[in-house]
Amino acid sequence: DTGVSQNPRHKITKRGQNVTFRCDPISEHNRLYWYRQTLGQGPEFLTYFQNEAQLEKSRLLSDRFSAERPKGSFSTLEIQRTEQGDSAMYLCASSPRSEPYNEQFFGPGTRLTVL
Amino acid sequence: AQTVTQSQPEMSVQEAETVTLSCTYDTSESDYYLFWYKQPPSRQMILVIRQEAYKQQNATENRFSVNFQKAAKSFSLKISDSQLGDAAMYFCAYRRLKEGKLIFGQGTTLQVKP
Numbered sequence: 653d654t655g656v657s658q659n660p661r662h663k664i665t666k667r668g669q670n671v672t673f674r675c676d677p678i679s680e681h682n683r684l685y686w687y688r689q690t691l692g693q694g695p696e697f698l699t700y701f702q703n704e705a706q707l708e709k710s711r712l713l714s715d716r717f718s719a720e721r722p723k724g725s726f727s728t729l730e731i732q733r734t735e736q737g738d739s740a741m742y743l744c745a746s747s748p749r750s751e752p753y754n755e756q757f758f759g760p761g762t763r764l765t766v767l
Numbered sequence: 768a769q770t771v772t773q774s775q776p777e778m779s780v781q782e783a784e785t786v787t788l789s790c791t792y793d794t795s796e797s798d799y800y801l802f803w804y805k806q807p808p809s810r811q812m813i814l815v816i817r818q819e820a821y822k823q824q825n826a827t828e829n830r831f832s833v834n835f836q837k838a839a840k841s842f843s844l845k846i847s848d849s850q851l852g853d854a855a856m857y858f859c860a861y862r863r864l865k866e867g868k869l870i871f872g873q874g875t876t877l878q879v880k881p
Binding site: 696754 | 771811812814858872873
């Protein structure tokens with residue numbers, strides 16, 4: 653399977669703990685995006701990378717959130733001191749840089765539950 | 768700021784019938800892209816159809832077509848000959864030209880009745 657993969661698929665943690673998610677994009681895609689989706693809602697943009705450079709961060713991405721993409725390949729999203737409000741599906745997507753469409757291909761997501 | 772609104776939380780259609788999902792958006796830009804994404808239950812999101820704002824012709828992909836009304840900032844999705852596999856949550860999304868992020872609507876859950 654050469655699609656976008658995300659690990660773990662599910663994560664249950666206690667409030668105050670740190671969690672880290674991983675996203676592996678489609679190999680030839682140099683753009684990588686993170687979104688958060690709460691139940692019954694549309695995804696909300698968090699941040700995106702072009703290669704290893706983080707080009708944009710949403711105001712939703714508080715200081716407790718950090719994302720990295722070392723060497724422009726896989727990406728990690730870390731949430732420190734988790735809160736119950738962080739419970740959501742975290743989606744990763746990747747796209748080629750080429751205009752005009754930059755079609756984004758989504759992964760299956762990581763569902764986070766904070767107890 | 769750009770916003771996308773889907774005013775129909777749920778829709779249902781009889782198998783083989785036609786259904787239209789509504790979407791409106793707000794932007795001051797003249798060039799942008801619009802998309803419809805499908806998210807089946809417990810499965811990943813996939814692109815259904817896209818429309819470039821500078822094109823007057825409505826996009827079509829097999830049984831899926833859009834009605835793009837730029838002046839009205841409306842972008843509806845028509846699904847013809849509905850199939851059971853069309854049951855999913857559908858999201859309308861907007862992207863500015865040369866920007867990365869997608870801005871999504873709240874979604875419409877489509878039920879297809881046999």
